[in-house]
Amino acid sequence: MARAEHLSELVDLLVQRGAKTGHIRRLLRAWMHLGPWEERSNDRYPKRVAEFLPEFKSRLQGLSRVLPIESRQPDSMKLIVGLHDGECVESVLLPRQALCISTQVGCAVGCVFCMTGKSGLIRQLSSAEILAQVAEARAIRPNLKKVVLMGMGEPSHNLKAVCEAIEFMGTTLGMAHKEIVVSTVGDRRLFEVLPTLSVKPAIALSLHTTDNEKRRRLLTNAAPLSVEEVLESTLSYAEATKYPAQIEWTLMAGVNDTFEEVERLADLLEGRYAMVNFIAVNPIDGSPYQRPSDAHMQDLITILRRRGIVATIRMSAAQDVDGGCGQLRARVVGRQSEVQKENQ
């Protein structure tokens, strides 16, 4: 089975056949449904590029196939994106012309409240596979404006592919840099590389607690950085780019939802360029983690707002179709293996 190529490798194949920057840009924009493929107007391309076009198109289109799952939540839709080797990842179309995409199949961080974390890392996505999710989503919703790298996987564990995808979205696709959001649990390699990119995305930090010992328990295999260190690196980057840092906090009743802990979060964020998104945990089968009550979550929000910090409560998107953190993928994979057993 052929491996999925990085976008840069596919572009090299065009360059070797004499394609110039304009040719490459036109073809990649056609993949993203931003223009026609124009296979018949071969005079637009050098002869060897024109001869290669059918294969190039089929390589890009063969990267993925999509199974859309409608959600009752307005403007949300779950996309199961099947890959060339039978693996699949999840993307989610969100309100306000946004899309959430995955960067890995599975994830090595192993957050205790996350279904994706339970499988461990299965494999990396290539940059072309990361972008294939955008192409599939644009075919369904052409007016996409924002892409968040917040689906399955930890972007800093697949840095080369993630950086290629970010550069592509901010240049060839012409997206505003602040509309590309990279979400991380915090990793020195990511903090070092982001300021060096020509396209500087906004950053979201999955913090979940201000207690170092608790964070090590909840995010089992996250890089061994302290809360203070990941927060300072995130806030410094946000202040340099002038896009506010999004601090993500999955709320679990009795685990990380005390007034004291949220007061400490306010101490760390007061006067800094950041906003807080609380996300009520999406209960998964066999998991002890439950959502706090709506009233309690509202009280936590009030603590932050009184200290001048913008804070919101979000539902995990498309929760009615097992939208959170790899649950839908787990169901699909589960069904696939049941079908395989039945057929044996």
Ligand code: SF4
């Ligand atoms: S929450 Fe994110 S970082 Fe944690 S295991 Fe799940 S996919 Fe990985």
